[in-house]
Amino acid sequence: GAGVSQSPRYKVAKRGQDVALRCDPISGHVSLFWYQQALGQGPEFLTYFQNEAQLDKSGLPSDRFFAERPEGSVSTLKIQRTQQEDSAVYLCASSLGLQGNTEAFFGQGTRLTVV
Amino acid sequence: RKEVEQDPGPFNVPEGATVAFNCTYSNSASQSFFWYRQDCRKEPKLLMSVYSSGNEDGRFTAQLNRASQYISLLIRDSKLSDSATYLCVVNTGSARQLTFGSGTQLTVLP
Numbered sequence: 001g002a003g004v005s006q007s008p009r010y011k012v013a014k015r016g017q018d019v020a021l022r023c024d025p026i027s028g029h030v031s032l033f034w035y036q037q038a039l040g041q042g043p044e045f046l047t048y049f050q051n052e053a054q055l056d057k058s059g060l061p062s063d064r065f066f067a068e069r070p071e072g073s074v075s076t077l078k079i080q081r082t083q084q085e086d087s088a089v090y091l092c093a094s095s096l097g098l099q100g101n102t103e104a105f106f107g108q109g110t111r112l113t114v115v
Numbered sequence: 116r117k118e119v120e121q122d123p124g125p126f127n128v129p130e131g132a133t134v135a136f137n138c139t140y141s142n143s144a145s146q147s148f149f150w151y152r153q154d155c156r157k158e159p160k161l162l163m164s165v166y167s168s169g170n171e172d173g174r175f176t177a178q179l180n181r182a183s184q185y186i187s188l189l190i191r192d193s194k195l196s197d198s199a200t201y202l203c204v205v206n207t208g209s210a211r212q213l214t215f216g217s218g219t220q221l222t223v224l225p
């Protein structure tokens with residue numbers, strides 16, 4: 001498909017388990033963003049990549065969160081030693097332009113539940 | 116204080132009504148402004164960009180007031196299919212990433 005693809009769609013993790021969330025952006029899109037969305041809230045910024053460079057990771061809530069985009073395309077968000085407060089929908093978005101100046105296209109998200 | 120603040124809602128309006136959403140942002144250096152729509156358990160999708168001169172797309176009108184750091188969205192002749200959460204979005208921060216408000220929930224009633 002031509003859209004942003006995220007996998008898995010749903011993930012249930014036991015507290016303390018490590019998880020990895022994958023994002024396939026739209027081909028050719030330079031910018032890639034990760035967001036965390038809690039129920040009833042707007043998406044909260046986690047981190048931003050311009051090609052393979054992680055230019056901003058100020059939104060990552062703790063050092064248990066790590067993101068990479070090694071070849072400037074697919075990105076992975078990893079959460080180590082998951083906690084219950086990590087339960088949320090994790091959204092990935094990509095855009096053709098730099099930063100937040102152009103339309104961002106979102107994937108359907110990964111719904112993470114930590115039990 | 117949040118960088119982008121919206122009316123919390125929810126708004127419940129009858130079909131055909133006109134409804135307006137407001138939003139304020141705190142970073143005067145913000146350059147791009149958008150309204151996104153998010154249906155229940157779906158991803159956000161761009162509804163429209165917001166330009167300084169104001170812009171209209173069918174039943175939807177967006178306005179920007181840079182001096183007051185205020186954005187609005189007007190929906191005329193509401194349809195049942197307009198029921199969704201409307202997210203005010205501003206590019207801000209060191210990476211000029213998109214920063215979202217908490218969203219305003221709209222339900223259009225038959």
